Amino acid sequence: MDMYESLYILGEExxxxxxxxxxxxFLFCGLLPNWRHNNHWLSFVRDVAFLLYxxxxxxxxxxxxxxxxxxxxxLTLLANYHRIxxxxxxxxxxxxxxxxxxxxxxxxxxxxxxxxxxxxxxMAERQLFGQFSNMDIRFLFSEEYTKYxxxxxxxxxxxxxxxxxxxxxxxxxxxxxxxMFSNVIRFMDLYTLTEQDVxxxxxx
Numbered sequence: 001m002d003m004y005e006s007l008y009i010l011g012e013e014x015x016x017x018x019x020x021x022x023x024x025x026f027l028f029c030g031l032l033p034n035w036r037h038n039n040h041w042l043s044f045v046r047d048v049a050f051l052l053y054x055x056x057x058x059x060x061x062x063x064x065x066x067x068x069x070x071x072x073x074x075l076t077l078l079a080n081y082h083r084i085x086x087x088x089x090x091x092x093x094x095x096x097x098x099x100x101x102x103x104x105x106x107x108x109x110x111x112x113x114x115x116x117x118x119x120x121x122x123m124a125e126r127q128l129f130g131q132f133s134n135m136d137i138r139f140l141f142s143e144e145y146t147k148y149x150x151x152x153x154x155x156x157x158x159x160x161x162x163x164x165x166x167x168x169x170x171x172x173x174x175x176x177x178x179x180m181f182s183n184v185i186r187f188m189d190l191y192t193l194t195e196q197d198v199x200x201x202x203x204x
Contacts, residue, residue, distance in 0.1 A: 005138060007047050007065055007075060008058035014050075021049050021095055030103040035110050038134045044071050048078060048102035052091040067141050069159035073166055074109050081181050090188045101188050108180035116176065117165045121158075128158055 010018055028036075028045055035041050050058060057079060065072035078084065091098040118126060132155055140152040170177055 005064055007061060007072060008050060009061045017053060018050055021046055021099060024095055024099050027099045032107050032110055040133060041106055044074060045102045045106050047075055048105050049098040052088055052101055053095060053098040055092060067138055070162055073163045078105060086185055090192055101184060104184040104187050108184060112176060112180060116169050117162055120165055125158055128154060
């Protein structure tokens, strides 16, 4: 997971928290198999975990979000979720729980992407999505790259189209997103209850 650019502006203390989150790499194995080695979504897990761990919502880095449009939209979807307080109440201050919840959120969003969003794209658009889905696209927007190559208009258009499709799904079928987040909350509630039960039954 070396290829990572946080969507947030991190202070020194927050950088330490982010580095601590990275020490729980084994928990990232809970990602769906097809996406487990995808650096974009591994990075997204880290951003979500950071959002859930911190008491105050971190500040978005607008320079970075202009590149990673889909990740920004997915993160905004979570940040604006009306029950995020419930989720943060379970995860806040716990790196482990924050990552577990982040993995579940990411899996839910990826299932929505697979089942509802990608099928609406043309074959050429799906191929383009696959081409760029696991590479660091920052260099495509760098001054050095654009000196010799065109600005990646196709990639920007594709990301914008996916974002619009997500917005339309959210407006026309809000239950899809609501059910996904509700499942994450149920998972974390069950995990917490199981954790408490284990500790209560321990013999010291």
